[in-house]
Amino acid sequence: ERSTTQKAIIRVIPLKVEPIVLEGEFASVAEVTPAEGKLLQSHPLSLCNTSEDEHTESGFITIVKLEQPDRDPNPCLSLANKAKLAGERGARAILFDITDDESAADQLRKPRGLSQPVVLIRGHDAELLMGVVNKNREAHVKIEVKEQPAWPDYD
Amino acid sequence: VHPNVSQGCQGGCATCSDYNGCLSCKPRLFFVLERIGMKQIGVCLSSCPSGYYGTRYPDINKCAKCKADCDTCFTRNFCTKCKSGFYLHSGKCLEKCPDGLEANNHTMECTSIVH
Numbered sequence: 001e002r003s004t005t006q007k008a009i010i011r012v013i014p015l016k017v018e019p020i021v022l023e024g025e026f027a028s029v030a031e032v033t034p035a036e037g038k039l040l041q042s043h044p045l046s047l048c049n050t051s052e053d054e055h056t057e058s059g060f061i062t063i064v065k066l067e068q069p070d071r072d073p074n075p076c077l078s079l080a081n082k083a084k085l086a087g088e089r090g091a092r093a094i095l096f097d098i099t100d101d102e103s104a105a106d107q108l109r110k111p112r113g114l115s116q117p118v119v120l121i122r123g124h125d126a127e128l129l130m131g132v133v134n135k136n137r138e139a140h141v142k143i144e145v146k147e148q149p150a151w152p153d154y155d
Numbered sequence: 156v157h158p159n160v161s162q163g164c165q166g167g168c169a170t171c172s173d174y175n176g177c178l179s180c181k182p183r184l185f186f187v188l189e190r191i192g193m194k195q196i197g198v199c200l201s202s203c204p205s206g207y208y209g210t211r212y213p214d215i216n217k218c219a220k221c222k223a224d225c226d227t228c229f230t231r232n233f234c235t236k237c238k239s240g241f242y243l244h245s246g247k248c249l250e251k252c253p254d255g256l257e258a259n260n261h262t263m264e265c266t267s268i269v270h
Contacts, residue, residue: 043175043195046188050210050217065174072178074214097174130174136192 006032007146008119010095012039014132014139022129023146024095024121027105029080030114035093036142037061041133047085048076058090061141063133066101079107080114087116093143094118097126119143167199180216185209187218224248237263 010022026032040060044067045051064082077085083094098104099122108118121129132139164170167184168177176196180186184199187207203209203218208228210217221228225248227236237248242258244265252258252265259266 038193040193041174041195043188043197045178045186045197045215046195050212050219051188065172067172067175067178071170071172133194134174136194138193 006148008117009144009146010119010121010125010129011142011144012129012132012139013142014137017137020128020132022121022125024119024125026145027083027096027108027118027120029083029108029110029112030094030116030118032145033117034142034144035061035117036140037092039063039132039139039141040091041065042086044072044082045076047082049085050076059092060090061093061095061143062086062091063095063097063129065097065130065133066099066104068100069103079104080110080112083108083116083118084112084114087114091116093141095129095141096120097130098122099126117143165198167201168197169199171197183216185216185218222248239263 005025008024008026010024011019012022013019038060040062042062042064044064047064086094093116096104096118098120105120165176167181169179169181171177177186177199178197180199184201185203187198187200187203189196189198205227206221207218208221208230210219219231221234222231224238224241225234226238228234233246234243234248237243241248241250242252242263242265244252244256249265255268256265257268
Protein backbone atom coordinates (compact mmCIF):
# COMPACT_ATOMS: atom_id res chain seq x y z
CA GLU A 1 0.00 0.00 0.00
CA ARG A 2 1.56 3.28 -1.09
CA SER A 3 2.48 5.49 1.82
CA THR A 4 0.15 8.47 1.75
CA THR A 5 2.40 10.84 3.68
CA GLN A 6 4.68 13.03 1.63
CA LYS A 7 8.26 12.85 2.82
CA ALA A 8 10.31 15.99 3.39
CA ILE A 9 14.05 16.50 3.09
CA ILE A 10 15.26 18.95 5.75
CA ARG A 11 18.70 20.47 5.12
CA VAL A 12 20.07 22.15 8.23
CA ILE A 13 23.01 24.46 7.52
CA PRO A 14 24.52 25.69 10.80
CA LEU A 15 27.06 28.51 10.71
CA LYS A 16 30.66 27.21 10.47
CA VAL A 17 29.60 23.58 10.94
CA GLU A 18 28.88 20.78 8.48
CA PRO A 19 25.30 20.74 7.17
CA ILE A 20 23.08 17.83 8.10
CA VAL A 21 20.33 16.29 6.01
CA LEU A 22 17.31 14.94 7.84
CA GLU A 23 13.97 13.46 6.85
CA GLY A 24 10.49 14.30 8.03
CA GLU A 25 6.98 14.12 6.70
CA PHE A 26 4.63 16.85 5.57
CA ALA A 27 1.44 17.05 7.61
CA SER A 28 -1.66 17.32 5.47
CA VAL A 29 -3.04 20.12 7.66
CA ALA A 30 -0.98 22.41 5.42
CA GLU A 31 0.23 22.73 1.85
CA VAL A 32 3.05 20.45 0.71
CA THR A 33 5.53 23.02 -0.48
CA PRO A 34 9.23 23.79 -0.08
CA ALA A 35 10.39 26.51 2.28
CA GLU A 36 13.58 27.94 3.71
CA GLY A 37 14.64 30.36 6.39
CA LYS A 38 16.52 30.87 9.61
CA LEU A 39 15.88 28.23 12.29
CA LEU A 40 14.17 29.51 15.43
CA GLN A 41 12.90 27.50 18.39
CA SER A 42 9.46 28.19 19.80
CA HIS A 43 8.38 27.00 23.23
CA PRO A 44 5.05 25.12 22.96
CA LEU A 45 3.44 27.71 25.27
CA SER A 46 4.60 30.58 23.06
CA LEU A 47 2.03 29.54 20.48
CA CYS A 48 -0.96 30.70 22.51
CA ASN A 49 -3.09 33.78 21.98
CA THR A 50 -2.11 35.04 25.43
CA SER A 51 1.60 34.76 24.66
CA GLU A 52 3.83 37.08 22.71
CA ASP A 53 7.16 36.47 21.16
CA GLU A 54 9.64 39.32 21.17
CA HIS A 55 10.98 37.98 17.87
CA THR A 56 9.54 40.36 15.30
CA GLU A 57 11.43 39.50 12.10
CA SER A 58 9.54 37.25 9.74
CA GLY A 59 10.92 34.68 7.32
CA PHE A 60 12.09 32.12 9.84
CA ILE A 61 11.40 28.42 10.22
CA THR A 62 10.22 27.51 13.68
CA ILE A 63 10.91 24.25 15.49
CA VAL A 64 8.61 23.23 18.33
CA LYS A 65 9.58 20.34 20.57
CA LEU A 66 6.29 18.81 21.69
CA GLU A 67 6.18 17.39 25.19
CA GLN A 68 4.30 14.28 26.29
CA PRO A 69 0.55 15.04 26.20
CA ASP A 70 0.13 14.49 29.94
CA ARG A 71 2.58 17.33 30.61
CA ASP A 72 0.25 19.84 28.98
CA PRO A 73 -3.18 18.52 29.99
CA ASN A 74 -5.17 21.48 28.66
CA PRO A 75 -3.33 23.01 25.74
CA CYS A 76 -4.24 26.64 24.94
CA LEU A 77 -4.80 25.86 21.24
CA SER A 78 -5.00 22.80 19.01
CA LEU A 79 -1.79 21.94 17.16
CA ALA A 80 -3.41 23.03 13.90
CA ASN A 81 -4.19 26.44 15.39
CA LYS A 82 -0.70 26.66 16.89
CA ALA A 83 0.72 26.05 13.40
CA LYS A 84 -1.65 28.69 12.00
CA LEU A 85 -0.57 31.18 14.69
CA ALA A 86 3.10 30.53 13.97
CA GLY A 87 2.45 31.31 10.31
CA GLU A 88 0.63 34.49 11.24
CA ARG A 89 3.67 35.51 13.30
CA GLY A 90 5.94 35.22 10.28
CA ALA A 91 7.08 31.59 10.20
CA ARG A 92 7.63 30.28 6.67
CA ALA A 93 7.30 26.69 7.91
CA ILE A 94 6.67 24.91 11.20
CA LEU A 95 8.63 21.85 12.28
CA PHE A 96 7.11 19.76 15.08
CA ASP A 97 9.35 17.29 16.91
CA ILE A 98 6.74 14.64 17.75
CA THR A 99 9.10 12.11 19.31
CA ASP A 100 7.31 12.44 22.66
CA ASP A 101 3.82 13.01 21.23
CA GLU A 102 2.96 10.67 18.35
CA SER A 103 -0.69 11.69 18.67
CA ALA A 104 0.33 14.94 17.02
CA ALA A 105 0.49 13.18 13.66
CA ASP A 106 -3.24 12.41 13.85
CA GLN A 107 -4.08 15.88 15.08
CA LEU A 108 -2.35 17.40 12.04
CA ARG A 109 -3.76 15.04 9.43
CA LYS A 110 -7.02 16.84 8.68
CA PRO A 111 -6.48 19.26 5.77
CA ARG A 112 -6.89 22.93 6.78
CA GLY A 113 -5.14 24.50 3.80
CA LEU A 114 -2.58 26.33 5.92
CA SER A 115 -0.21 28.03 3.50
CA GLN A 116 2.97 27.49 5.50
CA PRO A 117 4.10 23.84 5.35
CA VAL A 118 4.00 21.81 8.57
CA VAL A 119 6.65 19.09 8.84
CA LEU A 120 6.76 16.36 11.47
CA ILE A 121 10.10 15.00 12.60
CA ARG A 122 10.82 12.28 15.10
CA GLY A 123 13.44 9.94 16.52
CA HIS A 124 17.08 10.21 15.50
CA ASP A 125 16.43 12.93 12.93
CA ALA A 126 14.68 15.01 15.57
CA GLU A 127 17.50 14.38 18.03
CA LEU A 128 20.05 15.71 15.54
CA LEU A 129 17.96 18.79 14.87
CA MET A 130 17.37 19.51 18.54
CA GLY A 131 21.11 19.08 19.05
CA VAL A 132 21.64 22.09 16.80
CA VAL A 133 18.99 23.99 18.75
CA ASN A 134 20.49 23.03 22.09
CA LYS A 135 23.89 24.34 21.04
CA ASN A 136 22.04 27.54 20.14
CA ARG A 137 23.83 27.57 16.79
CA GLU A 138 22.41 29.92 14.20
CA ALA A 139 21.31 27.77 11.29
CA HIS A 140 19.58 28.08 7.96
CA VAL A 141 17.03 25.44 7.02
CA LYS A 142 15.83 24.30 3.61
CA ILE A 143 12.75 22.09 3.39
CA GLU A 144 12.33 20.19 0.14
CA VAL A 145 9.64 17.83 -1.12
CA LYS A 146 11.17 14.36 -1.45
CA GLU A 147 10.54 12.80 -4.83
CA GLN A 148 8.07 9.94 -4.54
CA PRO A 149 9.50 6.67 -5.95
CA ALA A 150 7.98 6.06 -9.41
CA TRP A 151 5.71 2.97 -9.08
CA PRO A 152 6.33 0.39 -11.81
CA ASP A 153 3.20 -0.04 -14.02
CA TYR A 154 2.05 -3.61 -14.02
CA ASP A 155 -0.11 -4.12 -17.16
CA VAL B 156 13.24 9.21 34.44
CA HIS B 157 12.32 10.18 30.87
CA PRO B 158 15.54 11.05 29.01
CA ASN B 159 14.18 14.38 27.95
CA VAL B 160 13.15 15.53 31.41
CA SER B 161 15.88 17.57 33.07
CA GLN B 162 17.21 15.90 36.15
CA GLY B 163 16.46 18.96 38.18
CA CYS B 164 14.06 21.72 37.17
CA GLN B 165 15.51 25.20 37.24
CA GLY B 166 14.36 27.76 39.79
CA GLY B 167 10.63 27.79 40.23
CA CYS B 168 9.62 25.25 37.57
CA ALA B 169 7.02 22.71 38.58
CA THR B 170 7.67 20.70 35.40
CA CYS B 171 10.37 21.21 32.79
CA SER B 172 12.30 19.56 29.97
CA ASP B 173 15.78 19.91 28.56
CA TYR B 174 14.72 21.55 25.32
CA ASN B 175 11.86 23.79 26.50
CA GLY B 176 12.99 24.69 30.03
CA CYS B 177 10.04 25.28 32.35
CA LEU B 178 6.68 23.92 31.19
CA SER B 179 4.78 24.97 34.31
CA CYS B 180 5.61 26.95 37.45
CA LYS B 181 5.25 26.41 41.16
CA PRO B 182 2.26 28.19 42.73
CA ARG B 183 2.18 31.99 42.58
CA LEU B 184 5.19 32.25 40.25
CA PHE B 185 4.96 33.85 36.81
CA PHE B 186 5.75 31.99 33.59
CA VAL B 187 7.92 33.99 31.17
CA LEU B 188 9.19 33.06 27.73
CA GLU B 189 12.84 33.95 27.30
CA ARG B 190 14.53 34.09 23.90
CA ILE B 191 18.27 33.50 23.87
CA GLY B 192 19.58 33.58 20.32
CA MET B 193 17.55 31.03 18.38
CA LYS B 194 16.45 29.18 21.53
CA GLN B 195 13.30 29.97 23.45
CA ILE B 196 12.78 28.56 26.93
CA GLY B 197 10.26 28.95 29.71
CA VAL B 198 11.37 30.42 33.05
CA CYS B 199 9.47 30.99 36.31
CA LEU B 200 9.87 34.22 38.24
CA SER B 201 8.44 35.62 41.45
CA SER B 202 7.66 38.85 39.63
CA CYS B 203 7.65 39.98 36.03
CA PRO B 204 10.74 41.66 34.59
CA SER B 205 10.74 45.37 33.75
CA GLY B 206 8.72 46.10 30.66
CA TYR B 207 6.26 43.30 31.48
CA TYR B 208 3.13 43.00 33.63
CA GLY B 209 1.70 39.94 35.31
CA THR B 210 -1.66 38.36 34.62
CA ARG B 211 -3.07 35.52 36.69
CA TYR B 212 -5.09 32.89 34.79
CA PRO B 213 -6.76 29.84 36.37
CA ASP B 214 -4.08 27.44 35.15
CA ILE B 215 -1.03 29.69 34.76
CA ASN B 216 0.33 33.09 35.79
CA LYS B 217 1.95 34.82 32.81
CA CYS B 218 4.03 37.87 32.11
CA ALA B 219 3.08 39.92 29.06
CA LYS B 220 4.77 42.92 27.50
CA CYS B 221 3.78 46.53 28.23
CA LYS B 222 2.76 48.62 25.24
CA ALA B 223 5.50 49.73 22.85
CA ASP B 224 5.60 53.30 24.23
CA CYS B 225 5.73 52.18 27.84
CA ASP B 226 8.72 51.16 29.93
CA THR B 227 7.02 49.83 33.01
CA CYS B 228 3.35 49.12 33.49
CA PHE B 229 0.83 47.80 35.96
CA THR B 230 -1.43 46.38 33.31
CA ARG B 231 -1.38 46.59 29.53
CA ASN B 232 -3.43 49.77 29.64
CA PHE B 233 -1.93 51.36 32.74
CA CYS B 234 1.61 52.57 32.26
CA THR B 235 3.68 53.77 35.21
CA LYS B 236 6.75 55.01 33.31
CA CYS B 237 6.86 55.93 29.61
CA LYS B 238 9.64 55.46 27.13
CA SER B 239 11.72 58.53 26.30
CA GLY B 240 9.90 61.03 24.14
CA PHE B 241 6.54 60.32 25.80
CA TYR B 242 4.80 61.97 28.74
CA LEU B 243 2.76 60.02 31.29
CA HIS B 244 -0.83 61.11 31.83
CA SER B 245 -3.45 58.99 33.59
CA GLY B 246 -1.59 55.78 32.82
CA LYS B 247 -1.20 56.66 29.15
CA CYS B 248 1.91 57.73 27.24
CA LEU B 249 1.41 60.83 25.12
CA GLU B 250 3.71 62.65 22.72
CA LYS B 251 2.01 65.91 23.65
CA CYS B 252 0.23 66.84 26.87
CA PRO B 253 -3.46 67.72 26.68
CA ASP B 254 -4.58 71.38 26.86
CA GLY B 255 -4.42 72.78 30.34
CA LEU B 256 -1.46 70.63 31.32
CA GLU B 257 2.20 71.16 30.74
CA ALA B 258 4.97 68.69 29.96
CA ASN B 259 7.37 68.25 32.86
CA ASN B 260 10.65 67.25 31.26
CA HIS B 261 12.04 66.29 34.65
CA THR B 262 9.44 63.72 35.61
CA MET B 263 8.32 63.12 32.02
CA GLU B 264 4.72 63.61 33.14
CA CYS B 265 1.92 65.99 32.24
CA THR B 266 1.33 68.27 35.21
CA SER B 267 -1.02 71.13 36.07
CA ILE B 268 0.17 74.54 34.90
CA VAL B 269 1.60 76.49 37.87
CA HIS B 270 0.76 80.27 37.66
